[in-house]
Amino acid sequence: MAVDPVASKFFQKHQAEEANAKCCDSVGSKAEWASVSHGIYISIEAAGVHRSLGVKRSFVLSTSLDSWKPEHLKMMQLGGNQRFHDFMSQHVPKDMPLRQKYLTRAAEWYRENLRAEAEGLEPPAPLKPGTGHLLLEKLCCRACPSPRFCSD
Known part of the structure; x- marks a missing residue:
């Protein structure tokens, strides 16, 4: 596959910023991937999650x-690791497991808002104070061997 010169130039510029050069989800890991939904730069390990x-x-x-x-x-362009960190630190505990962090109301609101900004659409209603850390769905109980969601 040929390298996209427009994207290559874009990422050279944006990943020159210190916050975007390293993985948004893990300390010290090089960011070679991106979660477009969140506008963040991530490592290969985080990309799997x-x-x-x-x-x-x-x-x-x-x-x-x-x-x-x-x-x-x-x-x-509208996102970036610093903007995401700033927003999430207001709504989600820093020690929340990675998988759960992206299943919170705050992460969902951020995704919807970023998409609306990029498309020039109406932003979502503001996130209700004190609810950002809540999960969108009930996580599977500890007895289950996999990280699936409970159906009950």
């Missing part, structure tokens, strides 16, 4: 191997 969430929650692309649509680059 994001992909397990499904494309509706986290659409993942490589910053160097994949083709990028203009609307995806716009979301990355």
Whole structure:
């Protein structure tokens, strides 16, 4: 696959920023992937977690191997690791497990708001104070051997 010169130039510029050079989810890991849904830069390890969430929650692309649509680059331009960290630190505990963090009301609101900004649409209603840390769905009980969701 040929390297997209527009995307390549875009990422050279945006990943020159210190916050975007390293993975948004893990300290010190090099960011070579992106969650377009959140406008953040992530490592290959974090990309695996994001992909397990499904494309509706986290659409993942490589910053160097994949083709990028203009609307995806716009979301990355509007997002960035620092903006995401600033928002999430107001709503979600820092020690929340990675998978759960992206299943919170705050993460959902952030995704919807970023998409609305990129597409020039009406933003979602403000997140109700004190509810950002709440999970969208009930996580599976501890007795289950897999990270699936409970159906009850």
